[in-house]
Amino acid sequence: xDRPIAYDKLAREERFVRMRAREVAELKVAQGLPPFPDLxxxxxxxxxxxxxxxxxxxxxxxxxxxxxxxPDAPWDFTMxxxxxxxxxxxxxxxxxxxLEHLDGxxxxxxETTILWRCACAEDAAARVxxxxxxxxxxxxxxxxxxxxxARKIGDPILERAVDFVLADEITHVRMGSKWLTKLxxxxxxxxxxxxxFQESIDERFNLGGVRRxxxxxxxSISIATDVRRxxxxxxxxxxxxxxxxxxxxxx
Amino acid sequence: xxxxxxGTFSADHSARLLRNYRYVVERTMRAIGGWIALTPELSxxxxxxxxxxxLAQHCDAFGQRLPELRSRAQVSEAANPAxxxxxxxxxxxxxxxxxxxxxxxxxxxxxxxxxxxYRDHLARANPVYEPPTRRILARCIDDEERxxxxxxxILRYLAAGPRVTERVSARRRHLEGLLAAAGGVTGAGLPPRxxxxxxxxxxELSDDAQEFIRLxxxxxxxxIPPDLEKAQRSFADAFVAGDDAGLSxxxxxxxxxxxxxxxxLRGTSYSHHVTVAFARLGHQRLVKTRLDGPSSSATVxxxxxxxxEGWRIAALDVVGxxxxxxx
Numbered sequence: 233x234d235r236p237i238a239y240d241k242l243a244r245e246e247r248f249v250r251m252r253a254r255e256v257a258e259l260k261v262a263q264g265l266p267p268f269p270d271l272x273x274x275x276x277x278x279x280x281x282x283x284x285x286x287x288x289x290x291x292x293x294x295x296x297x298x299x300x301x302x303p304d305a306p307w308d309f310t311m312x313x314x315x316x317x318x319x320x321x322x323x324x325x326x327x328x329x330x331l332e333h334l335d336g337x338x339x340x341x342x343e344t345t346i347l348w349r350c351a352c353a354e355d356a357a358a359r360v361x362x363x364x365x366x367x368x369x370x371x372x373x374x375x376x377x378x379x380x381x382a383r384k385i386g387d388p389i390l391e392r393a394v395d396f397v398l399a400d401e402i403t404h405v406r407m408g409s410k411w412l413t414k415l416x417x418x419x420x421x422x423x424x425x426x427x428x429f430q431e432s433i434d435e436r437f438n439l440g441g442v443r444r445x446x447x448x449x450x451x452s453i454s455i456a457t458d459v460r461r462x463x464x465x466x467x468x469x470x471x472x473x474x475x476x477x478x479x480x481x482x483x
Numbered sequence: 484x485x486x487x488x489x490g491t492f493s494a495d496h497s498a499r500l501l502r503n504y505r506y507v508v509e510r511t512m513r514a515i516g517g518w519i520a521l522t523p524e525l526s527x528x529x530x531x532x533x534x535x536x537x538l539a540q541h542c543d544a545f546g547q548r549l550p551e552l553r554s555r556a557q558v559s560e561a562a563n564p565a566x567x568x569x570x571x572x573x574x575x576x577x578x579x580x581x582x583x584x585x586x587x588x589x590x591x592x593x594x595x596x597x598x599x600x601y602r603d604h605l606a607r608a609n610p611v612y613e614p615p616t617r618r619i620l621a622r623c624i625d626d627e628e629r630x631x632x633x634x635x636x637i638l639r640y641l642a643a644g645p646r647v648t649e650r651v652s653a654r655r656r657h658l659e660g661l662l663a664a665a666g667g668v669t670g671a672g673l674p675p676r677x678x679x680x681x682x683x684x685x686x687e688l689s690d691d692a693q694e695f696i697r698l699x700x701x702x703x704x705x706x707i708p709p710d711l712e713k714a715q716r717s718f719a720d721a722f723v724a725g726d727d728a729g730l731s732x733x734x735x736x737x738x739x740x741x742x743x744x745x746x747x748l749r750g751t752s753y754s755h756h757v758t759v760a761f762a763r764l765g766h767q768r769l770v771k772t773r774l775d776g777p778s779s780s781a782t783v784x785x786x787x788x789x790x791x792e793g794w795r796i797a798a799l800d801v802v803g804x805x806x807x808x809x810x
Contacts, residue, residue, distance in 0.1 A: 237520065260765045279763075311543060
C-alpha cells in the first residue's frame with residue numbers, strides 16, 4: 233500500500249463540489265456576504281452544519297490514514313486512531329442526519345479540503361498536533377457555540393446531537409496532547425516542528441479574525457476557553473490563541 | 484456432567500494461532516483505515532469507518548492474551564509466506580474505482596474465512612482451561628457475523644449490474660485461490676464454512692448498512708430553480724452539440740468562451756450529459772455536469788449568477804476527465 237498518499241487522492245462522489253477555501257471566501261465577500269457562515273439565520277446554521285459534516289468526513293479519512301500510515305508507531309497510538317475513526321464515522325452519520333433535519337443535503341455547499349491537507353502531514357506527531365489539537369480544538373469552539381445557538385433557537389435535536397459530538401472531540405484533543413508528548417519524547421526538534429505546524433493551523437483557522445474571544449452571539453466563532461481547558465489546553469496555550477486571533481487579518 | 488478436561492491445543496499452539504489471527508486482522512484494519520480516503524462511495528466509507536475500531540479491539544485482545552500463553556504481547560505473525568501474499572493481494576485494490584474489489588476481498592473472502600476459523604477454534608478450545616481465549620473468540624465471532632452481513636449488503640448495492648458482477652466473481656476466485664494455497668490464515672487448511680453455529684447475543688452497535696445506503700441516496704432531487712434548470716439544460720445541450728454561439732449567449736459579461744473549459748474540451752465528441760451536483764455559493768449556484776461520449780467523459784463545473792437577463796455563467800472549469808464512476 234502507498235503510505236502516505238498524495239492529498240489529491242482523496243476520493244469523493246460526484247455530488248460534492250470541491251473548491252479552495254480562499255476562493256469560496258473571496259466569492260462570498262464579493263457578493264457582500266461574510267466569508268464564513270455566522271449562525272445568524274437558519275440558512276447559515278445549515279451551511280455551518282454542512283461544513284462540519286465534510287470536516288467530520290475528512291477527519292474520519294485522516295484518522296484512517298493514521299491507522300494505515302504508521303505501522304511502526306506504538307500500538308496504543310494505533311488504538312487511539314482507530315477509536316477516532318469509529319467516532320468520526322458516527323459523527324458523519326450524525327451530521328448527515330442533522331442536515332436532513334435542517335432540510336439540507338450532502339453536497340449543498342462546496343467542500344474545502346484544508347482539514348484533509350493537514351491530515352496528510354508526513355510525521356505522526358505533526359498530524360496529531362495539527363489535526364487533534366489544532367482542528368479538533370477548533371471543533372470544540374464551533375460545537376460549543378452551536379450547542380448554545382441550538383438551545384437559544386429551541387432546537388433540542390441539534391443541541392443534544394452536537395453536545396455528544398463535542399464530548400468526543402474533547403477526547404480527541406486529549407489524545408492529541410498525549411501523543412504529541414509521547415511521540416516527541418527526547419526529540420525537541422520534532423516537538424518544535426509539530427507545535428509550529430499546529431500553530432500555523434490555528435492561525436489559518438482564525439479565519440482573518442472570524443474566530444475570537446467573545447460572546448457566542450457577538451462573534452462568528454467564539455473561543456471555548458472552558459471546553460479547551462477541559463480538553464487539556466494550558467492557560468498559556470489559550471492565551472496565545474486569543475492573542476493570535478487579534479492579529480490575524482489574512483484569510 | 485463436568486466439561487471434559489481433554490484438550491485439542493497446547494498453550495504454545497494456541498498462542499501461535501492468536502499471532503496468526505492478529506497478523507491478518509492487523510493488516511486488514513490498517514488497510515481499511517487507509518482505504519476510507521480512497522473510496523468515493525459514502526456507504527462504503529461509513530462501513531469501513533465503523534469496522535476499523537472493532538478490528539483494532541480484536542488485535543488488542545489477541546495481543547493481550549499472548550503473554551498469558553507464554554508469548555510476547557501484541558505480536559503478529561504470518562502462518563507462512565503464502566498468507567502474506569494473500570494479504571498483499573487483498574491490499575492491492577487501491578484505485579478509486581476499485582471499491583467493489585476492496586469489499587469483496589475483505590467482506591466476501593477474508594471475513595467469512597475468519598468467521599469459520601474462529602468458530603472452528605471455539606468448538607475445539609477447551610472450556611475448562613481456555614475460557615480467556617474462548618471469550619475473545621466469541622466476541623470476534625459476534626462482530627464478524629455483523630461485519631459480513633453489513634459488508635454483503637453494501638456490496639450487493641454497489642455491485643448491481645452484469646459488468647460489476649463479473650468483477651466480483653473474478654476477484655473472489657482469485658483471492659479464494661490464494662487463500663486455499665496458503666492453507667487459510669493458520670496455514671492448517673480451510674475450515675468448513677458451515678462450522679457449528681455459536682449463539683451469541685447481538686448488540687445494537689449501529690453499523691446498519693441499509694442506513695448507510697439510505698444516507699448515500701438521500702439527496703433525491705436537487706432544488707434547482709426552474710429558470711436555472713432551463714438555462715443549465717441549454718448550456719449542456721450546446722456543449723454536446725458543439726454550439727459556440729449557444730454557449731456564448733449564456734456567459735456573463737466579461738467572460739470569453741475561450742477562457743473557459745470549452746477551450747480544453749472543444750472537438751471532443753459527447754453524446755449526452757447529466758447533472759451530477761448542485762451547490763450554493765452565496766447567491767450564486769454551482770452546477771456540475773458530466774459529459775459522456777463514445778471514447779471519453781469529462782466533468783465541468785459552472786458557476787451561475789442571476790442577472791436581469793436571467794442566469795448567466797460567471798465561471799466554467801473542467802473538474803474531471805474520464806471521471807471515476809461509483810463502484
